[in-house]
Amino acid sequence: MTLRLEGLGKEFVPGLPVLEGIDLTVEPGGFVCVVGASGSGKSTLLSLIAGLTRPTAGRVLLDGQEVTGPGPERGLVFQTASLYPWRTVAGNVAFGLEAMGMPRARRDARVAGLLDEVGLRHLAGALPGRLSGGQQQRVAIARALACSPRVLLLDEPFGALDVQTKEDMQVFVRQVWRDVGTTVIMVTHDVEEAVFLGRRVIVLSCDPGRVARDLAVDLPADRTLADKRSTAFLALRVEVEDLVRAEHRAHQARV
Ligand SMILES: Nc1ncnc2c1ncn2[C@@H]1O[C@H](COP(=O)(O)OP(=O)(O)OP(=O)(O)O)[C@@H](O)[C@H]1O
Numbered sequence: 670m671t672l673r674l675e676g677l678g679k680e681f682v683p684g685l686p687v688l689e690g691i692d693l694t695v696e697p698g699g700f701v702c703v704v705g706a707s708g709s710g711k712s713t714l715l716s717l718i719a720g721l722t723r724p725t726a727g728r729v730l731l732d733g734q735e736v737t738g739p740g741p742e743r744g745l746v747f748q749t750a751s752l753y754p755w756r757t758v759a760g761n762v763a764f765g766l767e768a769m770g771m772p773r774a775r776r777d778a779r780v781a782g783l784l785d786e787v788g789l790r791h792l793a794g795a796l797p798g799r800l801s802g803g804q805q806q807r808v809a810i811a812r813a814l815a816c817s818p819r820v821l822l823l824d825e826p827f828g829a830l831d832v833q834t835k836e837d838m839q840v841f842v843r844q845v846w847r848d849v850g851t852t853v854i855m856v857t858h859d860v861e862e863a864v865f866l867g868r869r870v871i872v873l874s875c876d877p878g879r880v881a882r883d884l885a886v887d888l889p890a891d892r893t894l895a896d897k898r899s900t901a902f903l904a905l906r907v908e909v910e911d912l913v914r915a916e917h918r919a920h921q922a923r924v
Pocket of ligand 1: 681682687705706707708709710711712713714858
């Protein structure tokens with residue numbers, strides 16, 4: 670599924686655009702990370718793609734069809750897992766499939782397959798309160814994948830996790846992306862994470878948020894955490910960090 674953003678803009682307050690003139694095409698199976706200073710409009714951009722917020726200018730198109738609201742072909746994961754606390758792990762993953770009316774036997778098989786994918790089959794009957802933060806995010810990702818979304822939207826999904834768990838989750842989400850083949854758009858503060866995960870990194874400018882740079886990540890497809898120490902990785906990381914810093918400073922100078 671090709672995602673196109675055409676002249677996308679958003680004003681919450683008339684005359685004060687948060688996002689302006691965003692043009693972007695993401696081919697099927699792409700992995701795009703969006704970085705930018707706090708307040709540059711990263712979450713707003715994701716919300717527009719999810720159809721949770723309506724643009725004030727431009728359009729979001731999925732295979733040429735304009736997005737006018739949320740839909741099952743777009744799965745969403747937020748910083749905190751927001752699981753249903755009264756439902757088991759399996760019950761959480763099954764939620765969207767129940768809403769779709771999938772018959773019980775097919776649903777159970779699908780949920781079991783997803784729990785295998787995220788390594789949590791042994792916790793199928795547990796309630797979310799018993800799970801670690803990383804495990805909860807795995808459940809949230811399995812839940813988002815349940816309806817076979819063509820685009821997975823991740824908003825700072827590992828922002829609340831400790832460094833080790835976060836790195837485990839980075840490896841995990843890359844594996845899921847390669848296994849499932851869905852398009853991923855991920856918003857993050859963390860430039861290292863963006864360069865490690867993305868095939869492309871988009872740097873947003875501030876006030877209004879525009880695409881300041883669109884960089885291809887020319888690193889091996891089967892990256893491991895050790896690649897974070899490679900010269901190519903470090904060079905790209907520094908380049909993106911400098912861009913984010915420059916955009917932030919330019920914004921500070923204007924206010
Ligand atoms: N519902 C809303 N109503 C009014 N203003 C909003 C709303 N949502 C976001 N904004 C404003 O839009 C701007 C961008 O917010 P957004 O959360 O998209 O930025 P961000 O880059 O994701 O920030 P952070 O990295 O801090 O999460 C901010 O100035 C914010 O106050």
